[in-house]
Amino acid sequence: MVSLASPVGRSETRGSIDPIIAITKPDMGRVNELILKMAGSNVELIPEIADHLISSGGKRLRPMLTIASALAHGYSGDGHVKLAASVEFMHTATLLHDDVVDESDLRRGKKTARTIWGNQASVLVGDFLLGQAFKTMVEVGSLTALDILSTASAVIAEGEVWQLAAAKHMTTSEADYLAVVDAKTAALFAAAAEVGPVLADAGPEARVAMRDYGRSLGLAFQLVDDVLDYGGTSAALGKNTGDDFREGKITLPVILAYQAGDEAEKRFWQEAMEGGQNDDEALARATQMIRRHGALDATLGKARDFGEAAYRAAGSLPPTPAREALLGVVDFCIDRMH
Template sequence: MGVVVPLEEDHGRGQNAVAVLQALVRTEMEAVNEFIRERMASDVPMIPELASHLINSGGKRLRPMLTIAASKMCGYTGKDHIKLAATVEFLHTATLLHDDVVDESDLRRGKKTARTVWGNQASVLVGDFLLGRAFKLMVETKSLRALEIIADAASIIAEGEVMQLAAAKDTGTTEDAYLRVISAKTAALFAAASEIGAVISQREGSEAAALHSYGRNLGIAFQLVDDALDYGGRAAALGKNTGDDFREGKITLPVVLAFRRGNAEERAFWQRTLQQGDRQEDDLEKAVELMHRHSALEDTILRARHYGAIAMDALAIFPESDHRDALTELVEFCINRNH
């Protein structure tokens, strides 16, 4: 299936935005990566082996880059942003390990998930190990406020997982309910990663609040685009099969919109395929056709643009700088990406 989501902007511009951000934080991210390698060490061989499988699987490390870029934009000159960025990556990796077990996912970024290689029990336990490492790193920074922010995010992410589990395969899910789930599951860590950059720079108050808003709205936009891409992206670019959400019975925003806007026959289709799990060979093609009929994919992207605009506006209180420009352009990347 080809690309069917209309992303009107130039993809090259978005990719360049990531390259610019990566160049700005390259030195710090090299230190973060070294820190991650050191802190993954364990006398139990399976732990670094399994953790490395996911950490080295080709992700862009957007969340730790947010911490570095936000702290530099706020004028930070110390070293604790390295530890906090590593903390963010450990927390993110732990949640991915747990997510793949809960979702019974077989692929992530085009590679077998850890659960398919080592099993569910090992994945959960190594995720717990990484959470422990994350909190140890936070304590080393001696910033109680940063610790509070990331601890809150960890709790919110877990709440989001439970909310998603409770609403699993429920075609009656509302848009508001779904937004609450992704605000918790995805946006909470984006918000925390951004906000702690201001906190360690002694910029609490309006600047910390602005970075929290930036990260939260960027995270929502990021997830909404993911939702659309699962039905309209390229499998090779996504690092997974298009339609994975459909095959797993996930209720995402394109489904919510198509279900709400559909007639009785169309709603029965969604109930059969997602709620009852009775999926046939041509059902994915039918699902995409229904989404186009009701502009569900296009409107999901429009929602993402709305949240992206809020994220960019949140940065306006900061003086002009290369880091502010890079964070602004990152929003465009997240909305216009094809993977």
């Protein structure tokens, strides 16, 4: 079993998001109502596609981070509900765009919007959701929160382009890959957590702590996903295992195995990831090489390091149920391997 052995101590609810679900439940009910309202449109296709993805079984972790972060800093207004809904719409829009770019057919076991309605509709509805997200942010009346989330949106798009440019190139370095993850995934986690203390006027130190918490959590979350794709289950991953390999995605376990491999193995990776020779037989060989070179353990070790950083950042908060819930999310992220 993975252990985070954090300087601030383990959460008593290790490996569970039940505490954050419980503490955010009343506000998340309002978030869900707002999401349905924001997805409304006279153009029939928009709510149809939005509902397809919104109801697909995701945990809505990012908006829960916004709610819990605000509660951890004593916020008592309703701006966190609007910002949480905006965060979820930003995430949903990104998924719609990602599936088009990655040519994905399944997400969480369901057909992707692009396979049902086509790429054009998916991209345009994603744009609509982004527009609704920013409209709702403006209603909160916090220029600082708007700046944080709008900056994150730009960084995410930048990360998408960066990943596209680096896609299927085995020359991608570990540093470059982590920079892409920082932009594509961690930026929204960081922004979702940082706007909580902003709403509560908690001061710059609280903002930095929650930004660091969210960023580190996001990096850990993605690296565990990378491990699960080669060493986990579809239920834990939320999609089919091996999808990254079949789509030619170069993730950290692949980079580490490639760097440790001999010439024949390097040639295999080039043919698989750059040349598209990635059938089930190739996947089995890739998984074997990744395990033999310890790439999964090394990737999980880095995820644990980021988990430690998230623990330290959230550990600076006053001891409240909201803080314990935020710490529990870190454990849940890492413990998905088990």
